[in-house]
Structure formats: structure tokens, C-alpha cells
Amino acid sequence: MITSILSTIVPAPDALPLPAPAPVLFFLQQLTFLLHLLAMNALLGGLIITLVARIRSKGPDDHWAQLADSIAKTSPSLVAATVNMGVAPLLFLQTLMGQFFFTSSILMGWGWFSVVVVMIFAYYGTYLQSFKGASLGKSQKPILAVTVLLFLWVGFMFTNNNTLMLQVGQWAGMYFADARGLHLNLGDPQLWPRYLHMVLGAVAVGGLMLAWWGRVRHLRGDERGAFMVKVGVDNFTWLTLVNILVGLWFFMALPSDVRKLFMGGDPGASAMFGIGLVLGIGMFVLGFLARLRGPNVRLVMPTAMTVVQMIVMITMRDVVRNGFLGDLYKPAEFAVKTQMFNVVAFFVLLVGAVFTVIWMVRKLYLSWDNN
């Protein structure tokens, strides 16, 4: 009964065939999404840590101020990376799930559109911090705080859209009550824990990256390194712990039929859930032990675990998606007409691009050292 009403509302899949088998597009979506998350975590995590550092700083030259100055220099390039790496998964998502994604975007039209405007201001905010720095004087902290808030807003809109696209049952009520694109998905119990999970995860992973950076500096005899390691590992450890709890809250906020998939309903999903928990605890324990070693931390294991954890989380996210949509979404039934030449061209160009970028960045890195 419900499905019959829903199926009149849910837009039909596009009349044109997919230009590659769905699994290929799906793989690229997940892969680029992982890269996007890494960049986003470095950016958002770094900015939040910078804000805390500015607040705790007592003078222009203390540890906190040095830390904040260092990170602030990286933010603009990280925005570029985050945006660039975000475009690709969004493209593949629209190809595979446009029926859902376009619809939820329209329901939250202004909110979704706001992302563009807000991003421009937030981006310039990072350049102000990077280029002007201390010369901003009194307004340095408020500008940074606003920049962080703007990025948090962007993330919040993404969480709204990614959850609203699953709330097919709510769509008709929302749209027919008000079509002006003013909705958000605030009534969804998973919204807040999911968003919080993402933001805390970003700071934790951002902390881990900071620890790596500090470690490298320390090895080169830069005395700012040790403090970076400490702040980084602290954030990583404690926020991972908090995030395990938030993750459980997120889990409890899912509808019971989706939750059951992770509790035996779907063996693969259940295994993933178990692995995720174990990895989470493992990350915390290793982080805790790492703290004891000061600037001589060992980061390889916690980093490996974190990356695996992110892959597990991304995959679980997809199980949740399918759990919500059920029979409404059947990518296996989409018509496919593979554009073989283009697929090959894409991968060849991608390899070429990666080499070109590595070459350029390496040149810059080496020359930076010499100067």
C-alpha cells in the first residue's frame, strides 16, 4: 500500500541508459568519496583545531598561536582539494541516484543553494586567515569563528540532503504543504547523530594528520613539532572515544528494520558493524598508547586502522541507504550502454593527471626546502 503511493511520487530512473555498468560508477563514487572525506577531514578538523588553538593562545608566540598559524596556511589549498574531490562523488551519485538526490535537493532548495554562496565566503575566510593572519588584529578570531561556522553549515546541508533523499515517505507531505524549497530534514532522528558523527570524525582524523605533520617536523628538529603531535594525538584519541558513543546513538536512531540489517539481518552488514566497533576501540587504545610516547609516536598502525575504518563506514553508509530505499531503488535493473572508449580514456587521463600533479607538487616541495 505504502509503496504504491510512493511509487507514484518517486521519479522514474532516467530514460537514457547508464554509460557504464552501475558497479563501475558505484566503485568510483565510493573511492572518490573516500578521498573527499580525507580532504574534508583535514580541512574541517584543522580549522576547528585552529579555532580552539586561537582561543587558548595567550600571546602571539606561544605554542597555540604557532600551531594555529601553521594550520591556517594550509586551509585554502585544502578547500580546493575538498571541493575538487567532492565534485566527483556528487557526479556519480547523481548518475546513480538522481531520482532521490534531485528530489531531496529541490525540497530543500534554498538550503541546498545556500551551500554555493556560503562556500564562497568560507573559502575567502580561509584566504584571509592565511594571507593576512595576525594583521587582522582583533578581528582575526571572529573571522575564523565565522569561517568555521560557515563550513559547519555546508556540512549540515550535506547531511540534510543525504538523509532527506532517503525519507521518501516524507516527500509528498513536505512538498504539497510548501513547494518553496524551505524544508530541511530536521524531523529525522538520524540527522543530528549522523552529522555529529561526521564532524567529530573530521576533527579526530584531522588530529591524526596533524600528528603526522608534527612528527615530520620533530624529526627534522623543528621544535614546533612536539606540540603538534600532542594536540593531534589528543584530539584523535579522545574524539574517537566520544565518536564511538555518538556512533551508537546514530545506530539507535535508525529505523528498526534498517538496524536489524546490522544485527544479523544481513551477514555482511553485521560483520561490518562488528569490525567497525572493534576498529573504533582499537583506534582509541592505540591513540591512548601513542600519547605516552610523546613526540616519538608510532602512527602507522592507528593510521592504517583509521583508513580501513573509513572504508567500513562508507560501506555501512551504503547499507543504510539501501535499507531505507529497499525496492524503490534497483540499480541492477537500469539499462546500460557502456561507452567503452570513454571509460578507458577516463582511466588513462586519470593516471596521467596523477603523475602530472605529483611531479608539480614534488618540484614545489623540493624547492621549498631549498629556500
Add this chain to the structure above:
Amino acid sequence: MNYPVWELSMGAGMLIAVVSILHVFVSHFAVGGGLWLVLTEARANRQNDEEARGFVKKHSRFFMLVTLVFGAISGVGIWATIGLISPHGTSALIHGFVWGWAIEWIFFFVEIAAALVYYYGWEKLDRRTHEIVGWVYFISAWMSLFIINGIVTFMLTSGGWLENHEFWTGFFNPTFWPSVFIRSFAGFGIAGMFTLMTAANLPLGDFRTRITRWNGGWATVGIAGVMASAVWYGRSVGVWTENEALLGAIPVLPKVVALFKIGLVATISLCVIPLLLPKVWNKGLVPMLLTVGLLTMGAGEWAREAGRKPFVIQGYMYSTGMLVADEEALAADGMIAHTKWMSPESLTDEARRGQDLYAAWCQPCHTTNGYNGLAPFLAHWNEETIASLVPHLQHMRALMPPWYGTEEENAALVTHLMSMKPAEPGVMPADRQAARIKSFAISCGLCHTPNAYRSLTDFFTDMNAEEIDEFLDDAGDMADEMPGYFGTEEQRELLIEYLDAFDEVATRPGGSES
């Protein structure tokens, strides 16, 4: 039909126009400016001109701040906006061209990395490597243009793709090459304009004169190139050349094209000043040049968009998402059967039925009072007039997508249109001649122009007022596609006077494009 429609009081077209005109100006700068940077840098290196190097370096910071931030984000912004306003069109383009977009993303990736390395590499990288990075930037930026150009031009001239649905047929469509040239030259021209701005801030002197002349050269050559390739472009747009009558149907289109031409002449006239008289060039002229350039670019993009209607993808999909291939089914089943987003209340409530139909099939292009607003027309119409027009919407010269309403659906739509009517009836202009023109515009003028599209001149030249009056009684018998006449006494009198003295060219009041 498939997707819900975002109700925007300003009008969907307006939002797209604002986002895209700004983006397009900056994104062309991102391409042309890249070439300007490397060539000017190389020239400075060759001539050991430290002043020029310093200028390039300084400009590159401005360049990065404008293109990486505003250019890149507003580009993503256009994409988000068309997804909101034309989800079906975006979805179709993505399905046909996702690999094009994916490859464009690769170039975007290299472009951004190169821009950052170029900027942060000043005085760090050796000069040769720095130049190479600049070239990497320009080539990848230009390749992005090349690829997006294939997709954008496809929408207007889908060409052979309609038969075979092949990626490369759609990509290298009839306007692909002229458009690549227009856009590349526009990029070089805009690069010249922006660097003229930077140059105007330099202290007066020999260097300023030199660099101003060089930048003026860029701007002039760029705009001249646009002019030449625009002629070629105009000849390649099949829908324009093969069907001139159609052009007459959209009076605003020739106007926009004319605006574009005038804009180009104005822009190039301003551009030759710094080239020929570099000493005269000053800060005061900069805003003028940039404004004229921006407006010209806007007119060009507007003409391209306007020329496409009523399609999103020429010959394949209408602006409402209706597929040409589905038309027969729609004609047979009526509209509701093909409208996903009908509210439960619409089953029983006629007004709501009309509202939902309007939202799905009219709102993509119309607003009540804003962009392409209907209220100013509805104010002058009685129910008979509206009811007579609804079954004939696709015959209006506006080139609207077909509307295959059943009798019941037409009645519902009329009910809704009546509810959009302003409380105050429309007032005719006080000036008699203006009132006559208006009376024509709100009736016959919806489908005819006096002497271009479905011309009426011949028909009415020899008729007197009485005969015209009789004609209006039976106007509905004239052609199947044509409704009867139901105007008020006042409107009718004015219309008769207008048709009787058929010599003035009527213009549509309050009309706009979508």
C-alpha cells in the same frame, strides 16, 4: 512531470541567469588569464624585464583569488542550480555525458593543483619549471572549457545525436567548433580586460604604458576573435538559420542578438584605447569596460539559452521534462496520467488539481508577478478568454511546450489561472495608441506578430472596421489552432482600431524571455 518543481517567486530562469553570467565571465577569465600569465611571464623572462615579472606575480595572486574561489565554486554552483531547476535535464545530460564530466573533473583537478603550485612557486621554482607549470595550468583549464563546451552546445544543437544517441555525435555537434573559438577568444579578451584593471593601478610611467598596451592588445585581439567566430556560430545554429520565421516568433531573441552585437562593438572600441593610446587609459575607464564586457557576455549566453526553447535539449526534451518521444502518449492520456507530483487532494479538489498541474507544467518557466509573470496578462482577461487560450498554448508564438490537457484538466488549469488573477482588473494605458498596442498584445499578439511571424498585415490591410468586427465574432473558425475572441468591449474597440490602421509594429508590453 517526473520531479517536483521548486517554486521560486523570482523565477527559475532569473536565478540561473544570475549565477551563470557571473560564473561564465570569471571562468573564461580563468582560461584566458592562464595563457596571459605564461606568455607574459615568458616574455618578461626572455627580455629580463623584472618589472613585468613583478607585475605578473602580483596579478597571479588576484588571478588565483578570483578564479580558484569564485570561479570554481560558482561553477559547482551552476551545476547545483540547474539540478534544482532542471533536474530532468541535468539527469539526462549526466547520463549521456557522465564520462565527459568525469574527464572534465580530471582536468579541473590538474588545473587547481597547477594554479596553487604556480602561485606558491614564485621565486621558489626555477624559471623554466615555473613556466611549465603555467602551461600545465593553461592547457588543463582550456581542456575543461573544451569538454564543457561540448555538453553546453549539445543542448542547443543536438544534431545527429537525436538519431543515434552516441556520445561523440552529441559532443561534436554543429555548434561545437565555432563555440570553442568564441569561448577561447572571449577568455583571451577578458584576460586583457582584467589585466588592464590591474595595470590602471600602477604608477604612471614607462612601464605602465608598456604593459597597458600589451594588455590592450590581448583585449582587442580577443574581442575581434569573438566577433569573427560569432558570425560562424550564428550560421551553424540550425534552428536559427533553417527557420527564420521562428526567429520572428520570439521578438526578444533578435533584440538580444542585436544587444550582443552592439556590446561587442562597444567593448572593442574601449579595448583599442589602451592599445593605441595607452597613456590615456585610466582607472575611470575600467569599470566601464568590465561592465560592458559582462553585459555583452550575458547577452551572448542569453541568446543561446533563449534560442533553445521550448527545449532543454533541442528536439529531445522540453523545459518541463517532457520527452518528445512521449508526446504521443501524453496526447492520448492527458497530462495527469504523466504527472508524478499530484497531491492526494487533487483527486477531489479541482482548484488543487489546477494548482498541481500548473506547478508541474507551467511553473518551470512562469511566475505570478516576477520573471515571465502571468498576472499582468491575467489581469486583462476574463474567464472565457483564459479558457479559450488554454487549449492553444503550444500555438502561441512564445514556443511553449505542448499542453495536452483533457477537458477536465483544462477546466482545472483555468480555475487555477483565475485564482492567480490580480484582484484589480488591468488598466489600459491612457495614451490611445499605447492602449491599442496593448490590446493587440494581450490577444492576437500572443500568437501573431504584425508582420514577421504568422503575419497579419496582408489579411487586414483592406478590411474596414466593420469587417474586422465581424471577423472577431468568428475568429474561432479561422484555424483549428486559433481560439475565438472574448475581449471586453473596450479591448475590442481598441483592437479593431489597431487592426484597421495596420502600419505600426506592435511590441509586447511586459514581456520577457525564459
